[in-house]
Amino acid sequence: MSYDNVCKYLAEQYPVAFADWLLAIESQEVEVLKTDGAGGGAAWLDQQQPRAGEVNLIIRQLKRRLGEVEPVLIERVRRLPIVQLEALAEALLDFADMADLVGWLEQVQ
Numbered sequence: 655m656s657y658d659n660v661c662k663y664l665a666e667q668y669p670v671a672f673a674d675w676l677l678a679i680e681s682q683e684v685e686v687l688k689t690d691g692a693g694g695g696a697a698w699l700d701q702q703q704p705r706a707g708e709v710n711l712i713i714r715q716l717k718r719r720l721g722e723v724e725p726v727l728i729e730r731v732r733r734l735p736i737v738q739l740e741a742l743a744e745a746l747l748d749f750a751d752m753a754d755l756v757g758w759l760e761q762v763q
Contacts, residue, residue: 708736712743720752727752730759738762 664671709732716723716731734742745758 708739708743712739712746715743715746716749716755719746719749720755723752723755727755727759730763734762 713723713728713731731739731742741762742758746755749755749758
């Protein structure tokens with residue numbers, strides 16, 4: 655069985671667990687898409703890769719600006735929709751301390 659066939663089997667038999675493993679995120683964030691084989695799932699994955707890069711960049715910027723960021727806050731940032739991530743990318747330039755990040759997260763949620 656080839657690697658692609660194994661992945662396909664796992665995705666069909668254990669969609670949430672496979673997505674958790676593949677994307678390294680918790681299942682509450684996973685949306686399992688059923689496709690007709692026409693590439694609908696590929697389009698979704700194409701959108702997720704840039705988002706993951708943007709999330710990682712924002713987290714690195716937060717750490718550089720504020721120092722060590724609590725895991726709970728990092729998780730809240732990871733769960734933000736793309737529009738709010740973009741707003742955070744701009745807002746963090748004005749953050750002076752961790753309270754600014756906490757306040758911003760409270761304001762948008």
